[in-house]
Structure formats: structure tokens, C-alpha cells
Amino acid sequence: xxxxxxxxxxxVIEKGQTVTLRCDPISGHDNLYWYRRVMGKEIKFLLxxxxxxxxxxxxxxxxxxxxxxxxxxxxxxxxxxxxLEDSGVYFCASSSSGRARHEQFFGPGTRLTVL
Amino acid sequence: RKEVEQDPGPFxxxxxxxxxxxxxxxxxxxxxxxxxxxxCRKEPKLLMSVYSSGNEDGRFTAQLNRASQYISLLIRDSKxxxxxxxxxxxxxxxxxxxxxxxxxxxVSP
Numbered sequence: 001x002x003x004x005x006x007x008x009x010x011x012v013i014e015k016g017q018t019v020t021l022r023c024d025p026i027s028g029h030d031n032l033y034w035y036r037r038v039m040g041k042e043i044k045f046l047l048x049x050x051x052x053x054x055x056x057x058x059x060x061x062x063x064x065x066x067x068x069x070x071x072x073x074x075x076x077x078x079x080x081x082x083x084l085e086d087s088g089v090y091f092c093a094s095s096s097s098g099r100a101r102h103e104q105f106f107g108p109g110t111r112l113t114v115l
Numbered sequence: 116r117k118e119v120e121q122d123p124g125p126f127x128x129x130x131x132x133x134x135x136x137x138x139x140x141x142x143x144x145x146x147x148x149x150x151x152x153x154x155c156r157k158e159p160k161l162l163m164s165v166y167s168s169g170n171e172d173g174r175f176t177a178q179l180n181r182a183s184q185y186i187s188l189l190i191r192d193s194k195x196x197x198x199x200x201x202x203x204x205x206x207x208x209x210x211x212x213x214x215x216x217x218x219x220x221x222v223s224p
Contacts, residue, residue: 031210033210033212042117042119042217043212055210056209102149105161106158109158
């Protein structure tokens with residue numbers, strides 16, 4: 001069974017540009033999450049989808065970040081316009097429903113560098 | 116105060132040693148608990164869930180003390196391949212994982 005996949009693996013952009021990250025969860029997982037790790041800090045939650053609905057977006061830093069999950073399958077996270085402090089590793093995770101919903105499986109991450 | 120606190124280490128141990136990591140969490144309403152392992156520049160991988168009754172998976176034993184809000188991980192007979200960062204992770208009840216900064220383990224020959 002394929003795991004969580006993310007694209008691109010790396011992205012280097014200039015301040016003010018737009019970047020879109022993509023996540024494909026494990027097939028059949030209704031729950032999809034975005035997390036971020038900035039340099040020297042712990043991994044922090046950004047938001048949680050259940051199917052196509054945003055369940056919790058309390059971790060989104062500001063309105064420059066927009067996440068979507070149309071159709072309840074893959075998700076995109078767009079940063080527009082990017083700022084220097086947005087640099088970090090963006091992880092996507094997914095989990096199934098029911099009792100196993102608490103066990104989240106992570107993708108390899110997208111390393112974003114904003115210059 | 117961080118929601119999940121861990122000693123960052125590094126813990127340097129020889130092969131075959133037993134090593135223990137501890138973690139404390141501040142939210143008493145937390146519902147589920149995990150240890151993840153993260154290799155350098157890789158994603159976190161679920162090592163094991165942690166239950167109040169304690170649980171064991173091979174050389175790994177995890178314990179949870181809800182009264183003290185304390186979680187532990189014991190690794191017996193350390194292998195070189197155990198070298199990694201071990202992340203203490205807490206789910207506060209809304210499926211939002213809260214991570215510690217991780218404890219780095221280095222196992223040497």
C-alpha cells in the first residue's frame with residue numbers, strides 16, 4: 001500500500017512569490033493534516049480536513065496560507081505571497097476513521113526555502 | 116512553557132545498552148499518546164502508541180502515567196540502527212498532534 005506522498009520535495013522561491021504544495025494521503029484515509037517545522041522548532045499543526053471539510057484550521061499562521069481538499073482526496077497548500085519566515089518543512093499526514101483515527105502517518109515533506 | 120517537554124539530548128550509548136527517554140505534557144485533557152521516530156531529514160514515523168497499561172513491542176517499551184502527565188520510552192539492547200530523534204507526541208483530543216522537540220539518540224559501536 002502506498003504511503004502519503006508529497007510534491008514537490010523541495011521548493012526554492014523568492015519572497016513575494018506563490019508556491020503550491022500538494023499532498024496525496026493514503027488511499028481511503030478521510031483525515032488529512034498539514035504540519036510545519038521551522039528551523040530549530042518543533043513540528044506544529046496547521047490544519048485538519050475530514051474528507052473535503054476543514055475540521056480545524058487553528059494552526060494556520062495567517063491569511064497568506066490557503067488549504068484546499070476538493071473532492072476529499074488530495075490536498076493543496078498555497079502560500080501567497082511567501083515571506084522569509086515561511087521557510088521550513090511542510091509535512092502532510094493522514095489517518096483513517098474510527099478507532100485508528102488517532103494514528104497519523106506522515107509524508108516525506110516539502111522543504112520550502114524563501115529567499 | 117511548552118505543551119510537550121523532552122530532554123533534547125543527545126544521548127550517546129554503546130550498542131547493547133538500555134536507554135530511557137522521558138516526556139511530560141501539560142494538557143491534562145490529552146487523550147492519546149505516541150512515540151514517533153525521525154531520521155535526519157526524513158518524516159516522522161510512528162514507533163508506537165502509548166497506553167495507560169503500558170505496552171511493549173520487541174525491544175521497545177512505552178509507559179504512560181496520567182496522574183503525573185509523564186510518558187516514557189525504554190529501548191533495550193540498542194542497535195546502531197536505533198540512532199535517530201525520538202519525538203514524544205500528544206493528541207489533545209481534537210486529532211491535532213502536539214510534538215515535543217525530540218530527543219536525539221546516538222548508538223555507537
